[in-house]
Amino acid sequence: MATKAFPSTPVGRRGRYVIVAILLATLLIGSAITLFPLEVFAIKDEAKRAEDLIKIAQKAESRVQALIDVVKSNNTIIEKIIDIGLNESFYGNITVFEEGSELLDKAEAAFSAESYGEAMQNATLAMEKFRDAFRGICTILQEAGFEEIEVEGRLIILGEAEGRPEYQAQGLLVAMNRCLERIEVLNNTLKSLSKDDIEEIQEVLYNAYLCLNISKAKELLSEPGHVAEVAHNLTLANRLMNQAHLMVKAMASAKCEERMERFMLRIEERIRRMIGNLSKTDLDEMAGLMGFRNIGEFQKALRGFLEEARERYKMGKIGEALGRLKLVERRIGEFTRLFEARQLPESEQEEGHLSLEVSVTKEVQKNFVTLKITVKNTGDVSIVFPNAAFGLIIEKKVANGNGGQDVWKPFYTPVSAQVLVTLDPREAREIAIKIQKPPEGIYRAVAHGWSKVSMEPVVAYSEEFSLP
Numbered sequence: 001m002a003t004k005a006f007p008s009t010p011v012g013r014r015g016r017y018v019i020v021a022i023l024l025a026t027l028l029i030g031s032a033i034t035l036f037p038l039e040v041f042a043i044k045d046e047a048k049r050a051e052d053l054i055k056i057a058q059k060a061e062s063r064v065q066a067l068i069d070v071v072k073s074n075n076t077i078i079e080k081i082i083d084i085g086l087n088e089s090f091y092g093n094i095t096v097f098e099e100g101s102e103l104l105d106k107a108e109a110a111f112s113a114e115s116y117g118e119a120m121q122n123a124t125l126a127m128e129k130f131r132d133a134f135r136g137i138c139t140i141l142q143e144a145g146f147e148e149i150e151v152e153g154r155l156i157i158l159g160e161a162e163g164r165p166e167y168q169a170q171g172l173l174v175a176m177n178r179c180l181e182r183i184e185v186l187n188n189t190l191k192s193l194s195k196d197d198i199e200e201i202q203e204v205l206y207n208a209y210l211c212l213n214i215s216k217a218k219e220l221l222s223e224p225g226h227v228a229e230v231a232h233n234l235t236l237a238n239r240l241m242n243q244a245h246l247m248v249k250a251m252a253s254a255k256c257e258e259r260m261e262r263f264m265l266r267i268e269e270r271i272r273r274m275i276g277n278l279s280k281t282d283l284d285e286m287a288g289l290m291g292f293r294n295i296g297e298f299q300k301a302l303r304g305f306l307e308e309a310r311e312r313y314k315m316g317k318i319g320e321a322l323g324r325l326k327l328v329e330r331r332i333g334e335f336t337r338l339f340e341a342r343q344l345p346e347s348e349q350e351e352g353h354l355s356l357e358v359s360v361t362k363e364v365q366k367n368f369v370t371l372k373i374t375v376k377n378t379g380d381v382s383i384v385f386p387n388a389a390f391g392l393i394i395e396k397k398v399a400n401g402n403g404g405q406d407v408w409k410p411f412y413t414p415v416s417a418q419v420l421v422t423l424d425p426r427e428a429r430e431i432a433i434k435i436q437k438p439p440e441g442i443y444r445a446v447a448h449g450w451s452k453v454s455m456e457p458v459v460a461y462s463e464e465f466s467l468p
Contacts, residue, residue, distance in 0.1 A: 050107075050116040053123040057104050060130040064097050066151045067137060080144040085235030092175030093136040100129025172221065172230050176212045179237050183209055185367060185436065186244060201247045208240035263325065264306050267332060271299065274339045286338045290331070298335070302328060333386050336420060337450055340384065355379035356460035358447045362467070368434050369468050375447050375460070376428035382452040385421045389414040389431055391448030396441050397464070411443065422452060438467045 071077050071090070081090050107122035138156070141149060149156050183205050190198045211233045220226035275283060275295065283295035292298040309324035355378040363370040375390045377383050385391045396411035414433050423429065445462040 046116045046120075047111075047114075050111055050119040050123070053120050054104070054107055054111060057107065057123040057126045057130070060127050060134075061097075061101060061104055063151075064100075064130045064134045064137075067134065067149070067156075068094055068097065070149060070151050071137065071141070077141070077144065077146065077149075080146070081140060084144055085238060086140050086143065086231065088175035088179055088234060088238055089172055089231065090137065090140050092172060092178065093133045093140070095174045095178075096129055096136065097133035100126045100133065103129060172227070172234060173214065173217060176214060176217060176230075176234055176237070179234065179241060180209070180212050180214075181367065182241055183212075186241075186248065188367075189248065201244050201251075204240050204244045204247065208237045208244070211237035211240070264310070267302070267306065267328060270332065271302065271335075274335070278339070286335065289338060290334055298331075302331060305331075329386075337384070340452060353379040354381050354383070354451050354456060354458050356383060356447060356449065356458050358445050358460045358462040360445050360462045360465055362465060364468050368436055369438055371433045371435065371445070372430060373433060373445050373462070374428055374430045375423065377423040377425055380425045382425065383423050383449040383458060384452050385423070385447070385449040388419060388421055389433075390421065390423075390429070392431065392433070393446045393448070394433070394435070394443055395446055396439075396443050398441075408444070411438070423449075435467075440468060441466070443467050 071081075078087075081087050103122045103126035107119045107126060110116075110119035110122060186205060187202075190201060213233075217230045217233070220230050278286075280295065287293070287295045287298040290298065292301065305324050305328045309321045309328070312321035312324060357376045357378045359374045359376075361372045363372070371394070373390075373392060375385075375392075392414055393410050394412040394414075395408040397406050398409050400407050412433070412435055414431070442464050443466070444464050447460045448457070450457045
């Protein structure tokens with residue numbers, strides 16, 4: 001190759017400075033490449049790609065969430081979905097969406113930790129979940145007879161939403177697993193009933209179980225054209241589950257009526273027993289302390305509440321019936337406390353130290369959380385409780401809607417025998433409470449009783465604990 005010659009001219013001082021500057025610039029650029037290789041530019045590029053991918057996934061999440069909200073808030077759509085037996089499949093797709101949201105959370109956490117590769121991987125997996133959930137829900141809407149749906153002011157033509165049946169596969173499998181969990185829960189409920197009463201129900205549940213062969217369903221869904229068959233099996237299983245629930249409900253209703261009658265008889269007998277041990281003067285005075293003119297008016301009010309409970313129950317208004325019974329229970333509790341105070345000798349009327357302690361340990365199982373609650377009388381006065389569960393209430397901490405401090409709300413009250421229970425000084429007892437799949441949050445146990453001497457109420461709170 002020919003080399004072009006330049007004239008040889010002398011270089012002045014200024015020219016030398018220019019040459020030196022160019023050489024320094026070249027050396028600096030070379031040093032930068034040596035000291036900071038292409039990794040810097042690659043990292044910046046990877047971070048940008050991860051950030052962009054997460055933004056796309058966030059938009060996808062928002063889009064699917066909006067679709068779910070529209071469907072759940074429209075009673076007509078929900079009724080149609082239930083009518084064609086795809087309600088479980090719909091909620092199965094919501095579970096798929098929630099799995100995508102969890103993956104997106106992991107992607108965002110990885111991005112914050114500068115693990116850009118992991119962030120992109122999780123964001124990609126999240127978008128796949130969002131896609132599957134979106135397509136699955138669109139397919140369900142189509143099968144329910146809808147051709148379009150408006151979401152956030154934008155009309156989605158369902159036939160163009162890639163709502164092909166094969167994308168229902170994951171939602172169907174999730175729905176089948178949910179149905180199996182429901183069967184397990186109902187089976188556990190049946191264990192507490194008489195064997196003679198549950199044989200027919202167990203047969204129905206077994207038939208539902210046979211419809212939910214997960215391995216067979218996966219095999220069918222791996223091939224095209226079998227979604228309808230799996231969906232049919234799921235629909236049949238859900239119908240059998242509903243039948244079993246109705247059978248259990250009917251049985252429980254009959255048992256409940258028997259228990260209500262026995263409860264009323266016990267209440268009446270309890271009142272007669274207490275009234276027979278006191279003079280009419282004492283009884284009228286006690287009734288007066290409760291807001292009644294005399295003991296006769298108190299008895300009449302109780303009979304009225306019991307009769308109202310019976311009538312409400314016959315009308316199918318179970319909640320109102322239970323409300324009347326709780327009112328009776330509260331009034332009986334007040335009367336009992338006054339009665340017990342009258343029975344104490346005068347030498348025992350002086351109040352000592354009133355103190356109560358509650359502690360909780362928890363065991364988490366697959367579908368249940370078992371709370372082992374110890375209630376201890378740490379004072380020197382006997383404490384009376386309204387029931388065998390020591391008047392316990394499990395409370396949950398919830399956000400204040402007005403933006404103020406969090407508040408405690410009753411979450412669960414254990415069912416127990418309505419008999420008075422006494423803890424003597426330094427005595428402790430334990431009760432186990434089983435709660436089915438409690439929502440995640442902060443809880444505490446609260447025991448309620450009163451002094452056997454002065455009737456002064458006492459309340460004790462456990463330390464806060466998290467569930468599940």
